Amino acid sequence: MVKRRVKFTFPTELITESVIYELGHRYKVVxxxxxxxxxxxxxxxxxxxxxxxxxxxxxxGWVAETGVRVDPVSGDVIQG
Amino acid sequence: xxxxxxxxxxxxxxxxxxEPLNACDFCFGPLEVEYDYDSITRAVSRERIAExxxxxxxxxxxxxxxxxxxxxxxxxxxxxxxxxNLGRKLGLENLYIKNDSVNPTFSxxxxxxxxxxxxxxxxxxxTLACASTGNLxxxxxxxxxxxxxxTLVLYPAxxxxxxxxxxxIYGATLVAVDGxxxxxxxxxxxxxxxxxxxxxNVNMRPFYAEGSKTLGYEVAEQLGWLAPDHCVVxxxxxxLFTKIHKGLKDLVQTGLIDSAxxxxxxxxxxxxxxxxxxxxxxxxxxxxxxxxTLAKSLAIGNPADGPYALRTIAESDGSxxxxxxxxxxxxxxxxAQTEGIFTETAxxxxxxxxxxxVNQGVIKPDExxxxxxxxxxxxxxxxxxxVVNPVHISPSYxxxxxxxxxx
Numbered sequence: 127m128v129k130r131r132v133k134f135t136f137p138t139e140l141i142t143e144s145v146i147y148e149l150g151h152r153y154k155v156v157x158x159x160x161x162x163x164x165x166x167x168x169x170x171x172x173x174x175x176x177x178x179x180x181x182x183x184x185x186x187g188w189v190a191e192t193g194v195r196v197d198p199v200s201g202d203v204i205q206g
Numbered sequence: 207x208x209x210x211x212x213x214x215x216x217x218x219x220x221x222x223x224x225e226p227l228n229a230c231d232f233c234f235g236p237l238e239v240e241y242d243y244d245s246i247t248r249a250v251s252r253e254r255i256a257e258x259x260x261x262x263x264x265x266x267x268x269x270x271x272x273x274x275x276x277x278x279x280x281x282x283x284x285x286x287x288x289x290x291n292l293g294r295k296l297g298l299e300n301l302y303i304k305n306d307s308v309n310p311t312f313s314x315x316x317x318x319x320x321x322x323x324x325x326x327x328x329x330x331x332x333t334l335a336c337a338s339t340g341n342l343x344x345x346x347x348x349x350x351x352x353x354x355x356x357t358l359v360l361y362p363a364x365x366x367x368x369x370x371x372x373x374x375i376y377g378a379t380l381v382a383v384d385g386x387x388x389x390x391x392x393x394x395x396x397x398x399x400x401x402x403x404x405x406x407n408v409n410m411r412p413f414y415a416e417g418s419k420t421l422g423y424e425v426a427e428q429l430g431w432l433a434p435d436h437c438v439v440x441x442x443x444x445x446l447f448t449k450i451h452k453g454l455k456d457l458v459q460t461g462l463i464d465s466a467x468x469x470x471x472x473x474x475x476x477x478x479x480x481x482x483x484x485x486x487x488x489x490x491x492x493x494x495x496x497x498x499t500l501a502k503s504l505a506i507g508n509p510a511d512g513p514y515a516l517r518t519i520a521e522s523d524g525s526x527x528x529x530x531x532x533x534x535x536x537x538x539x540x541x542a543q544t545e546g547i548f549t550e551t552a553x554x555x556x557x558x559x560x561x562x563x564v565n566q567g568v569i570k571p572d573e574x575x576x577x578x579x580x581x582x583x584x585x586x587x588x589x590x591x592x593v594v595n596p597v598h599i600s601p602s603y604x605x606x607x608x609x610x611x612x613x
């Protein structure tokens with residue numbers, strides 16, 4: 127089992143969707159929310175995921191496919 | 207000795223020991239270095255700084271590194287040039303260019319990497335690492351060589367060869383990662399979390415970022431211990447912007463200058479301007495974007511310090527400005543043709559942004575203004591290739607005279 131810290135950014139049209147619940151339900155990933163700010167037009171959630179490498183990779187792939195942006199908690203690691 | 211007391215979470219305020227940590231275990235917020243300012247105030251003076259080396263390490267009392275660990279490659283104390291020609295063009299009487307393109311690897315990244323690599327030695331790491339598309343990898347490779355450390359540089363596999371050369375020459379181990387920018391980014395983040403490397407902008411980030419403060423200290427010292435009225439700074443992660451402001455505030459807090467009412471202006475390129483867009487929208491949240499800009503060194507779509515940059519703008523009564531993509535090369539040419547300074551695309555963004563700020567009346571003609579030029583034009587020659595338009599002649603005197611007639 128591994129842990130990953132990620133940030134989800136929700137576009138306006140997905141704010142009301144139960145993406146985090148679905149992630150846990152479909153991919154057996156344990157989700158642990160640490161910080162969040164959800165408003166009418168934008169929302170972000172910082173959370174820790176726990177699962178196998180493949181569960182987390184598949185789960186994050188699915189989250190990204192829904193239109194939610196997935197980023198490392200520390201922001202972009204690649205720099206100019 | 208350094209005057210660091212602890213690391214503190216910028217999100218929830220929790221305190222952490224001085225270790226290679228990046229994020230708060232509780233809320234995952236970013237950590238920042240804290241200092242004992244009373245002790246710094248007792249130690250520093252203008253004279254003590256003047257007696258220091260002609261590099262960024264003259265401000266060692268403000269940096270999170272012990273004196274004997276400083277890795278001084280001659281970085282910093284770069285020229286602050288009175289830009290009379292450019293000022294005349296723009297309508298500014300007191301314009302200065304802080305030319306940081308003359309550092310050892312030709313960008314301001316040497317400042318942050320100097321601190322990160324010195325701290326990595328202090329923490330007894332043997333490997334210095336980064337993920338980069340240009341300036342950072344060159345600086346990390348050079349500092350790794352100087353520090354006799356293993357150096358690992360990760361980059362997207364589709365990166366141009368010329369950009370990689372600047373790291374390869376120093377003997378760094380190069381890892382080209384296939385995949386989209388986001389995939390490479392995520393992998394690098396995971397690697398940084400799972401290997402005992404000094405990953406300069408991940409687990410060393412709190413220390414790394416502190417190096418940028420020296421760009422605030424230097425400008426004030428070079429202006430005769432005065433803070434400018436305006437600073438125009440390129441924006442990528444937002445850390446450089448916030449730390450220059452912190453540097454100026456440090457000088458006030460320690461009594462080296464009386465006041466710093468500097469208005470901070472962040473300049474971003476149209477194709478990657480998440481911080482400037484948030485400012486323009488009046489939002490406290492920075493929406494990540496997918497970068498599509500000529501200014502590759504500013505192409506950070508998810509800026510770690512974005513919210514703090516917005517806070518700095520608000521605290522300093524500053525602003526954010528967006529340079530259109532087609533203005534970037536114009537800015538490069540304008541600086542080159544007025545002041546003889548050849549900058550990379552980030553500098554083009556700054557100069558074009560500065561022009562907009564003047565035209566909008568944000569900066570008044572007599573106000574002391576500093577534009578930060580953070581990288582050398584030789585690094586992005588491909589964007590200005592169109593300026594090469596020679597007059598072709600046959601090898602005869604008459605041909606020359608004819609071609610040049612009327613020029």
